[in-house]
Amino acid sequence: MAxxxxxILIGNLVSDPELKQTNSGIPVTSFSIAVSRRFAKQGDPVQADFINIVAWRSTAEFITKYFTKGKSILVCGSLQSRTWTDQSGQKRYSTEVVDEEVSFVEKKADNAAGGAINNSAPSPYSSSPKDVAFEEMSTDDDLPF
Known part of the structure; x- marks a missing residue:
């Protein structure tokens, strides 16, 4: 079975990401993002889910250089569960997104770090059928099949 x-998540960083290194010198950062739920009962405040993210190597370095607390971020990765034993001997479980790709969400002018991609460009396609002019096509009577 395949x-x-x-x-794929878009959310806001809960705190500034901090770059660390493994014992073998590989850069890594772990952080959380707040992702607003799409629907809320009328009159209730919008709820958010707090998702743990881990990024490695150049992605970790990029995130810690250009993203800070409160900034919007797009994260693409895979879901991973792991277990470990803490210092007191208790078995712990964790589920997190292993970040493979990251992107800016805010407009360039809104991002103090600079270099952001402006994702607000208008679509080159019209969504209104009245704006499209169609020509009448001849019948298919002369097609050889």
């Missing part, structure tokens, strides 16, 4: 594990 497997597919892809997660």
């Amino acid at each position: 497997a597919f594990n892809k997660v």
Whole structure:
């Protein structure tokens, strides 16, 4: 059976990401993003889910250089569960998104770090059928099949 594990999230960083290194010198950062739920009962405040993210190598370096607390971020990765034993001997479980790709969400003028991609460009396609002019096509009577 084929497997597919892809997660795409847009949210805001809960705190400044901090770059660390493993014992073998590989850059890594772990952080959380707040992702607003799409629907809320009328009159209720919007709820958010807090998702743990881990990024490695150049992606970790990029995130810690250009993203800060409160900034919007787009994360593409895979969901991973792991277990470990903490210092007191308790078995712990964690589920997190392993970040494979990251992108700016805010407009360039809104991002103090600079270099952001402006994702607000208008679509080159019209969504209104009245704006499209169609020519009448001849019948298909002369087609050889």
